[in-house]
Amino acid sequence: MFTGIVQGVGEVALVEKVGRNKRLQIQFPEASMQGQQLGASVAINGVCLTVAEISTDQLTFDVIDTTLALTNIGELTVGSKVNFERAARIGDEIGGHLMSGHIMTTVSVVGVEQIDESVHIRFTTDRQQEVDARRYLFDKGYVGLNGASLTISNIGPDWLEVSLIPETLRLTNFVNLVTGSRVNLEIDAHTQATVDTVERILQNKA
Structure with a gap:
């Protein structure tokens, strides 16, 4: 779950086509992903994506074809700026409203x-x-x-x-x-x- 309070802007470093899907590598601001774990959820432009690889402040995500078609994730290119929010934890302040990361x-x-x-x-x-x-x-x-x-x-x-x-x-x-x-x-x-x-x-x- 997410709160809808965007924590900052990342930059797309790599877009790689993998069959019908894509692999995205995103560069985040320094230390913004400290303590991040494989399999964790991060909202990218509001889309809940799963961390597949971690390299300091750079994370990689695999995006399926359905998500690419339904959202603007499919339009991202190297250099694109994206909103990000790490998944909320129990006890975090809900400054916005509860969001699932499932785009309509x-x-x-x-x-x-x-x-x-x-x-x-x-x-x-x-x-x-x-x-x-x-x-x-x-x-x-x-x-x-x-x-x-x-x-x-x-x-x-x-x-x-x-x-x-x-x-x-x-x-x-x-x-x-x-x-x-x-x-x-x-x-x-x-x-x-x-x-x-x-x-x-x-x-x-x-």
Whole structure:
């Protein structure tokens, strides 16, 4: 499990195709992976990946074809910047909201606007996506974007918007987003369960 509080930005050092899958090697900031273990989970752009190799501050992950197709991990190239978070431990402070690292779909940036000290980023949530997440999105509700727990600041019929403070921009790869950038989206399990249960009850009453 993860908290949605991104701990920093890593850089892709190697992308190697292995059949239908890929092997990623990521360079992390110095000492950020101290004490890391093989088989541990790390969220990369919000995707839960398993540590396959360790070399000081560089970790290697194997990514299956399904994950490559569903998320923006398949688009990463050498030099790409990625958000990361180590798995939460019992007793850790939950500063964001509980996240599983299981991506529902992706959304694309349609606008980036800076207003004073904050940056407002708008994403499409149109019906063209294979998975329609709009029923789980609410004004002022939580959403996981590239592994960051964020509050939806505004929402429309086919878009959502978040507002980012300077500290969030400093610690994440959101500063690199431009129109067309594809971002991983996760809905927390509690919201999914609540919405699905209410819909099922209403359908049974109809």
